[in-house]
Amino acid sequence: DVKVTQSSRYLVKRTGEKVFLECVQDMDHENMFWYRQDPGLGLRLIYFSYDVKMKEKGDIPEGYSVSREKKERFSLILESASTNQTSMYLCASSLPSIFGEQYFGPGTRLTVT
């Protein structure tokens, strides 16, 4: 059974803290993605990675960075968390093809106070 796991379901952090969100997939997928989901806005792509150490900005990369040192792991980093980064964060992975559907993790609900 395919699996994408995220390190936490719920996280509460203070403004200015450095935050790490971890995502691990066991499907040997080349592509991995980080989205944030906000009411009325659907899923918006923050960053994606198409190979180890390779990354590309998505639609809303400001305030975020990513790291992919191993194929199965993709980390999202909030360098200095702000309240407007309170959101649901979803990780996904896929094969490297236009028709490769994405497999999603359960999400991390991050609250920044």
Place this chain on the structure above:
Amino acid sequence: AQKVTQAQTEISVVEKEDVTLDCVYETRDTTYYLFWYKQPPSGELVFLIRRNSFDEQNEISGRYSWNFQKSTSSFNFTITASQVVDSAVYFCALSELRSSASKIIFGSGTRLSIRP
């Protein structure tokens, strides 16, 4: 620009009614894929269907059916004889091929509530 529009923000129906979720897309690509995902209250998005741009045949899977019409750039999803377990947020999505990797553009979602 690539875009997916789900004009229905929320739909509420009584169990056993049929319900259709609308999806309209915009793309410059001639080859693309369309998807529907379901997000139940647990939060994890679940893949439902993929359809490529060259296949306009409607698809039926149990109580679910999909109607793809290139002429109107629509990919609508119908649930027949709805059940409470169908309550979820449904996302329509469009693949986008970039130089480095394919991406998926999601619509804003339709929240479907099925009342007993």
